[in-house]
Amino acid sequence: MNRTLIKDLTHHLDEQVTIQGWLQTLRDQKNMQFLIVRDRTGLVQVTHWKKGNPGLAELISGVGTESALTLTGKVVKNDVVKLGGIEIQLEDLKVESAAEIPLPFEPFGEYLPEQDFRMDWRYLDLRREVNQLIFEVQTTAEQAMREYWLEHNFIEIHSPKIVGAPSESGAELFTLPYFEKTAYLAQSPQFYKQMAMAAGFENVFEIGPVFRADPSFTSRHMTEFTGVDMEMSWIDSHEDVMAFMERWLAYTYEKVAGKHGEAIKETLGVELEVPSVPFPRIKMADAHKLLKEIGYKLPPDKLHDLDPGAERAIGSYFKEKEGHDYVFVTDWPFEARPFYHMVDPADRTTRSFDLLGKGLEVSTGAQREHRYAVLRDQALAKGLTEEPIQDYLNFFKYGTPPHGGFGFGLSRFLMILLDLPNIREAVYIFRGPTRLTP
DSSP: OOBOOGGGGGGGTTSEEEEEEEEEEEEEOSSEEEEEEEETTEEEEEEEEGGGOHHHHHHHHTOOTTOEEEEEEEEEEOTTOTTTTEEEEEEEEEEEEOOOSSOSSOTTSSSOOOHHHHHHTHHHHTTSHHHHHHHHHHHHHHHHHHHHHHHTTOEEOOOOSEESSOSSOSSSOOEEEETTEEEEEOSOSHHHHHHHHHTTOOEEEEEEEEEOOOOOOSSSOOSEEEEEEEEEESOSSHHHHHHHHHHHHHHHHHHHHHHHHHHHHHHHOOOOOOOOSSOOEEEHHHHHHHHHHTTOOOOGGGTTSOOHHHHHHHHHHHHHHHOOSEEEEEOOBGGGSOTTBOBOTTTSBBSEEEEEETTEEEEEEEEBOOOHHHHHHHHHHTTOOTGGGHHHHGGGSSOOOOEEEEEEEHHHHHHHHHTOSOGGGSSSSOOBTTBOOO
């Protein structure tokens, strides 16, 4: 079958075409039937005169909205029609798959049900134009990220997601039986990225699933998400990682804005701005001073850290003062960081950073400790024992270059990029503490 996409119909005036899509609206009048049909490229009005084919008219009258159809007819110009000034005069229709009546909810109705119910019927929810746009943007963003890495001589890796030891800490781990042992779902590809540094790959990246047994029910947490990770060798400090990251991110924005900027503005009301480089930077100690100055009090358990409110306050400050959506918070205390972050001997802070976007943490990165003895001692200082992490420690026995990198949340990035209110809108299928379906 020679199918024509709706976006291409203007090139087929006065020709017979076949389109395929979903019935979005049916207006069944006394003498005429008007069908609004949708495919992934747009909408078109299809008209049918009932007396011309009573059998076809009866078939159309019984078709429910969101049924999957194949339609054949003649494309004609009609300036009265709001959908592009054209319509299709129907000649034949085949119901490929009839939608049951009633639908659980009308994806294109005036009112949408609450989010959790829409998650139950996610495939219907995804039919909405805004959701298609979100994942077209995600596709372009990932392609741009890869392009930038490849232009800078990075190698893509795919690390295992079933691991024998935690990659971050003892918390937030999913365990699973593995023959006669206990295994874990990977919290991060961190150890394997560093193994690539020891292997001499020098620059690597990975886009893949990450698992966190976090019982949070916030608008920004998931138990499974897509992690975007990179690691690079022969660096002088975490500044090299940040400098690379901000250029990489600006490149991604440029590609998304160039391809989807108008659609994002029309559909979501968001004017996409490419962030200027360099991003602002503030050391953690100075961030705490800033919070005191603006009257934000950290909870007692966050004296070495930031809570979400503090992140929002810092983000708002830099947006107001410097007009920037992104800010690096750098030089975190060792108490708040994993054992493998390098400690600066000058002030005992780590050479690490978080990237905040519009007040939301989207990335954590650092220069890693690459010296075997120092790394082992830092692990012991964190209360770890050598045996569970010995395979990891072995990466640093036989010549590992200075290196660093970051982990970056793809769905959180989409939230920031598109001003989405909840991460559930930014992920194809959401996984949380109480959701394992669909």
